[in-house]
Amino acid sequence: MTKTGIGASVKRKEDQRFITGSGQYTDDVSRPGHVHAYFLRSPHAHAVIRRLDIAAAKAAPGVLGVFTGDDLAADKIGGLICGWMIHSKDGSAMKAGAHPALAQGKVRYVGDHVAVVIAETLAEARDGAEKIIVDYEVLPAVIDTAGAQAAKTQLHDVAPRNTVFEWAIGDKAATEAAFGAAHHVTKIDLVNNRLVPNAMEPRAAIGEYDPGQGAYTLWTTSQNPHVARLVLSAFIGIAPENKLRVIAPDVGGGFGSKIFIYAEETVAVWASKKVGRPVKWVSDRTEAFLSDAHGRDHVTHAELAMDAKGKILALRVKTIANLGAYLSTFSSSVPTYLYATLLSGQYDIPAIYAEVDAVYTNTAPVDAYRGAGRPEATFVVERIIETAARQMGLDPADLRKRNFVRKFPHQTPVIMMYDAGDYRASLDKAMEIADVKGFGKRKREAARRGRLRGLGYSTYIEACGIAPSQAVGSLGAGVGLWESAEVRVNPTGSVEVLTGSHAHGQGHETTFAQLVSERLGVPMESINIVHGDTDKVQFGMGTYGSRSGAVGMSAIVKALDKVEAKAKKVAAHLLEAAEADIDFKDGKFTVKGTDKSVAFADVALNAYVAHKFPTSEIEPGLKEGAFYDPTNFTFPAGCHICEVEIDPETGVTEIANYTAVDDFGVLINPMIVEGQVHGGIAQGIGQALTEGAVYDASGQLLTASYMDYCMPRADNLPSFKLGFTETRCPSNPLGIKGCGEAGAIAAPAAVMNAMTDALGTEAVAMPATPQAVWKVAQSQQKLAAAE
């Protein structure tokens, strides 16, 4: 391992600009003469718009334009789309209700977009919006996930019973048969609480139209600028792709919420031509709560069939998934192929059958949020196995060990083919780091102080590196999920890498450069990673689903292979040797068995000067591109162990210990990987203990600010204990599995297994806030007193 190569904890290249305040986020971009957009949003969860009068707003000071859904329709601007087709059990296509960027006659959630006001200043745009007159005929709202299908009110004409689809996976008959032969059946009812992603940088967009070129530029907070351009062009119809440039500059966190193509950037870029000025929109935090795509929101009943020895025979699951008022960009894939395909967990389960009903409600759209389906699956599998162990009087770690998959590749009953792993190794290591042996003593000591101490496991698995294009295509994806890269070697030997991935906190400028530095022997400071601009970078699929290492870096490997091959040809001419005799190592080309060598930078220069080789045989220059499509998903897995201590008098929970042992395959930069794990765990603990989006019965979002939605703060969390095990991923050249989501996937189950252990009842819901915990603790004490 070199000092900056693969496996080194290199300090991040991107940090210099962020710690000095020189980052360039979308809101930091200032265009000459830009004006401001303000969206008038629906105050009602469900209403028909009887009248929309914008005359007074148009005449307000500073206002340049007021636009409604009619204006978009007149310009043939299409609605927002959902790019993943799901078919119901009966073969019918999912029921996608129309999703206009600005409402057409009806609003379906609080925060839905009614009109946009463009003005010289933001204050004038807001003042103008005050003058818009809307007559709403308020309709009853459908809010409850489990009750949506039985509601008398229907959101979309195309979707009877507010049902998007009724989907199923697995072998129903085999599962029923296994349950018939079971020695023990564990049943569990779970709610996976609705979350708001809350990247610290609110969404933002600047649209600009250049009449000379007849072309638009959109600066936007996107995790995947090319996908945004494709959708805005081919489906929404803003402009042809070659007349639309999308730039995603520094992006302040995404966690999934910035994958999607939203109404606001659509309108901002379209309106820039209408008003003849660049149009800027920046979300405020309450708008973000109202209109960013939310995450999770499942109601699940699950049953686990066991034999007398504690071997799992079958799992059956029924989930109702709330997708909100409209189908967001990838919403339909989350509770189906990103969820139920992981219901086998780390276990060898012979039969699984899962049904998922997706429903519309008068709430913000729900889509991928860090983990996207896999936290929900892990929560089901890990809560039910822990519960089964308790019911059968078995040690929860032992029960897991008895059922772990041990032979690879392993075909689960729900599509996935696990390629590599050692689940026992990560469990053992985590138990050692967490000092599980000493837990009994710690629990007794806590009891003496009047505290309830509990321990919970989560042996999770996830499918990452979301790709193979044919595979996802067969499951309904509207796009292939390969990745692209171009490696441009400059004449002086410095390197630019153009990647289709996009970094919004992950540190690609460092990790990707580490790969190039190791391969080409070029120093880190001579390598630039270029991303986030459709005019600079070839088409790429972007960053989500922990895919940029496994898929994005693999594309760079392919391009580097081509660069090396080409450079060897040039070097052979420079060294007057046969190409087959040229070796390349540590930035030097050598001739086998001789001391003749030439440095990489000299080869680069000669490749461009092109004096010393026949250009009829070898093209001048040194620049290669590659598209990489993996052969399988990757399967990061591991074991998280959480230990909590509860004060039953106040309901306050302290995370006393949190241990994570993960197998991510080969680590490029352990420092960055650890940081990804920390952040994921914090979001998972947030889901378990503090966070929850709450709508009241009329559809008002009660948790629409940081005063009401409890983001985890530093004093809610401990320092984490991390460890790693490694099984190389066989499905990509670097052996990488991906690390971005593991913490958020594993943590909720680990925390809730610890909470239910401490409280002595399975009936503890997320978020386990002090009030909720206090209630459970009090009723448990009453029960104990009565006995």
Next chain:
Amino acid sequence: MAQTPKIAVAMTVNGQDVSARLEARTLLVQYLREGLRLTGTHVGCDTSQCGACVVHVDGKAVKSCTILASQCEGAQVVTIEGLAHGDKLHPMQEAFREHHGLQCGFCTPGMIMTAVDMAQRLGTPDEHTIREELEGNICRCTGYHNIVKAIDAGCHEMAKGQHRQAAE
């Protein structure tokens, strides 16, 4: 409608005297970002919870979204852009880089300004105190683990620097 009345405001920002005529309702953060183009100070919420906008006003950490520019008349304001001495980073900036105390970087300027204030008030606080002091700064990326480590290290570096200064 009448023009919104403007008032004259003068202050020192990062050592430079600045003045402007501003709408009375202009927040300090708006003046810094839009008036002076000091975009390192960020806005992450609208309820003074997230701390992305923390700057120093007369040596104290202040959420610049919660103070009017006009309230800073005559004040010494320091933003993230003014923390380093030329190319030499402030020890707290160095500590954030050294300990990977940032990911997306959006909360980072506010975190660093809060951390410097913490060191100035408390010297070298323990982990528990650092975590409690960070109540007003939200980070969504790091889980705070490395921010806490960075602040601990930065506080110790700042304390060493003060010892050096005192000895000189």
